[in-house]
Amino acid sequence: MRAPAVACTRCQAPVHGDYLNVGHFLACPSCEAMIRVQVFPALTRPSLPSVATPVLVEGESSCFYHPHKRAEVACESCVRLLCGLCDVEVGDKHRCPACLSSAGRKQDVIEKSRTLYDGIALALATFPLLLWPFTIITAPAALYLTVRHWRTPLSIFPRTKIRFVIAFLLAGAQVAGWCYLAYQLFSNLGTVRRLN
DSSP states (O other): OOOOOOBOTTTOOBOOGGGBTOSSOEEOTTTOOEEOBOOOHHHHOSSOOSSOOBOOSTTOOBOSSOTTBBOOEEOTTTOOEEOTTTOEEETTEEEOHHHHHHHHHHOSSSOOOOOOHHHHHHHHHHGGGGGGGGHHHHHHHHHHHHHHTTTSOOOSSOOOSHHHHHHHHHHHHHHHHHHHHHHHHHHHHHHHHHHO
């Protein structure tokens, strides 16, 4: 790995490669300030091409963005041929600069799916109504999912929290029903005992 030119924001001392992309804060080796360094993968790539290889043979595939440079890989989104300069690795996939910049708007490269906890909570609150004894287990589970994942991003596409609200109200009514049933059962047992 080549040594990146990254410095501490407080003392401007160089930061070593052990500090890059670790995911948590570490103390600067010089000033002990807590720092977290996130860099693009291209900065730590073992061999970053400074110049793409030129096309040497007539008819050889060339880069979509640099017609005089030899293609090394195809973009996995749009299938454009890319030279070493244009290839951007995201995870284990190769992307061109255009697909990578549009990924922020379309969310197709960075994140393809999310767990829809609001739908799960709603299903836990509604489906067991057909077999009502199961609501003693599913209603608290629906309440837990609603409270636990209220702030979790819902979907890649815009969605409202109406499913969470409905699930919370239904599950709350089910728990209240079970509490009322338990109260009635125990109060009737007490009346029976007093009569005997």
